[in-house]
Amino acid sequence: MPIYEYRCSDCRAVTSVMAPISRANAPCPCERCGSERTRRIVSRPSVHLSNLSKLERLDPKYDKMVDRAMENTRGADPDRLINRRGDISKGLPDKT
């Protein structure tokens, strides 16, 4: 459903309404003052983006911020896996 915008002739406030195309020319009272003297105005188009598109549009500086934050997490430490295995000098457990 498109979003229509109406400007109030009395207080100049803009009211946005999501409505079916069939209601595009229906009157819409002003949200602020309740006046019926509103006119539909041309609103800027809104675009729905996928999450991938939103990520691609992010400023590259956020990549660096995320990388820096990841470097400081415990999961990013390569020694973590070695430490989890325990002491290697004890050798492998006996196969009995």
Ligand SMILES: [Zn+2]
């Ligand atoms: Zn108004």
